[in-house]
Amino acid sequence: xxxHEWPLFEVFVRAKRGLNHVHVGSLRAADHEMALHHARDLYxxxxxxxxxxxxxxxxxxxxxxxxxxAMFEPSQDKVYRHPxxxxxxxxxxxx
Amino acid sequence: MGxxxxxxxxxxxxxxxxxxxxxxxxxxxxxxxxxxEPADEMPDGxxxxxxxxxxxxAHSEIIGMQPEGEWITRAPTLRRKAILLAKVQDEAGHGLYxxxxxxxxxxxxxxxxxxxxxxxxxxxxxxxxxxxxFADVGVIGWLVDGAAICNQVPLCRSSYGPYARAxxxxxxEESFHxxxxxxxxxxxxxxxxxxxxxxxxxxxxxWWPSLMMFGPPDAQSPNTAQSMAWKxxxxxxxxxxxxxxxxxxxxxxxxxxxxxDPALRWNEERGHHDFGQPDWDELKRVISGDGPMNRRRLDxxxxxxxxxxxxxxxxxxxxxxxxxxxxxxxxxxxxEA
Ligand SMILES: [Fe+2]
Ligand SMILES: [Fe+2]
Numbered sequence: 001x002x003x004h005e006w007p008l009f010e011v012f013v014r015a016k017r018g019l020n021h022v023h024v025g026s027l028r029a030a031d032h033e034m035a036l037h038h039a040r041d042l043y044x045x046x047x048x049x050x051x052x053x054x055x056x057x058x059x060x061x062x063x064x065x066x067x068x069x070a071m072f073e074p075s076q077d078k079v080y081r082h083p084x085x086x087x088x089x090x091x092x093x094x095x
Numbered sequence: 096m097g098x099x100x101x102x103x104x105x106x107x108x109x110x111x112x113x114x115x116x117x118x119x120x121x122x123x124x125x126x127x128x129x130x131x132e133p134a135d136e137m138p139d140g141x142x143x144x145x146x147x148x149x150x151x152x153a154h155s156e157i158i159g160m161q162p163e164g165e166w167i168t169r170a171p172t173l174r175r176k177a178i179l180l181a182k183v184q185d186e187a188g189h190g191l192y193x194x195x196x197x198x199x200x201x202x203x204x205x206x207x208x209x210x211x212x213x214x215x216x217x218x219x220x221x222x223x224x225x226x227x228x229f230a231d232v233g234v235i236g237w238l239v240d241g242a243a244i245c246n247q248v249p250l251c252r253s254s255y256g257p258y259a260r261a262x263x264x265x266x267x268e269e270s271f272h273x274x275x276x277x278x279x280x281x282x283x284x285x286x287x288x289x290x291x292x293x294x295x296x297x298x299x300x301x302w303w304p305s306l307m308m309f310g311p312p313d314a315q316s317p318n319t320a321q322s323m324a325w326k327x328x329x330x331x332x333x334x335x336x337x338x339x340x341x342x343x344x345x346x347x348x349x350x351x352x353x354x355x356d357p358a359l360r361w362n363e364e365r366g367h368h369d370f371g372q373p374d375w376d377e378l379k380r381v382i383s384g385d386g387p388m389n390r391r392r393l394d395x396x397x398x399x400x401x402x403x404x405x406x407x408x409x410x411x412x413x414x415x416x417x418x419x420x421x422x423x424x425x426x427x428x429x430x431e432a
Contacts, residue, residue, distance in 0.1 A: 005203070031413075031417065065134045065135055
């Protein structure tokens with residue numbers, strides 16, 4: 001018999017107000033509404049969240065791990081972007 | 096930057112199907128104790144081992160719902176019924192976390208279920224034993240979930256990221272499983288002589304199968320060395336078994352039950368308990384399909400899958416129809432707490 005697989009959704013949970021939604025895993029569901037219900041049952045059985053996002057996995061665009069160096073290296077030699085790059089005498093207050 | 100589908104969504108834990116390669120990146124990451132993430136390059140053998148281990152683990156959680164699930168309708172009080180329901184629901188959740196982790200390696204959930212039902216992938220031998228009385232529910236929580244905790248705590252540091260993260264989530268929940276079981280047994284041990292007999296009888300039946308949960312002795316476990324080199328596993332079967340015995344002995348004493356092993360005694364020199372060996376031929380028989388409940392467990396799983404087929408296709412058809420009617424978009428992100 002042919003299996004009717006539901007699409008994959010990525011689940012993001014906000015643990016409490018004031019925090020970002022964080023990726024917690026994935027699940028299968030027929031549509032967004034079912035995905036939210038399943039996410040509630042699967043990822044928040046013990047008060048782990050106050051809000052859930054679900055996103056179809058095939059709607060996520062991601063950076064290529066093989067292109068990681070080209071993608072992230074340019075930020076590595078820009079030490080002047082960090083406050084510790086600047087030498088200020090200890091005698092100068094509040095800076 | 097690319098659309099998912101070529102398997103580039105590393106950080107989201109999405110399915111990756113990169114060509115496997117044993118390049119320096121992988122070996123270096125393992126040597127530095129870094130996690131391997133879904134779209135990283137990895138040797139074929141590592142991917143295959145990971146998929147097999149995660150799938151077997153997922154199947155064990157799902158099949159593991161059955162022995163205890165049989166007692167939900169016969170729980171002696173509403174409180175025990177609610178606890179047992181929650182526990183069995185947790186096991187379903189554990190299975191789903193793990194199928195989710197397996198899918199990050201390019202495995203397909205439906206295909207894994209098919210393989211389980213067709214007997215092509217295995218699950219833990221422990222669930223092929225029958226649950227004869229309500230005391231079994233307590234002993235499973237205490238010993239079987241206890242052994243699972245011993246196995247799973249080190250897996251929280253397993254080299255494959257999504258597997259390790261699923262384990263962290265699972266371990267948090269297992270503690271409830273073990274404690275509710277132990278508390279149930281304490282209650283029965285404070286009951287009638289008949290209740291105490293039921294507990295001892297259940298301990299006698301589950302002790303040896305629980306020791307088998309750690310797998311064959313190290314000398315007969317050909318995959319252990321490779322799994323340790325890849326840091327999938329952190330301890331050998333015998334090390335974990337020893338740890339479990341040492342932890343369990345004082346718990347049995349506090350409960351007032353006898354562990355059915357005449358060779359069990361404290362060894363001052365080693366600083367560990369000596370104990371007898373389970374019947375390893377029995378383990379082989381049960382793993383290869385010849386345990387007391389193997390047929391029943393797989394039949395039940397197959398029936399659930401077949402009975403659910405129309406629901407899966409009806410829900411899929413409904414989703415297609417409503418998405419056509421509604422057009423794209425299903426609301427923004429701001430309708431939240
Ligand atoms: Fe579990
Ligand atoms: Fe459990």
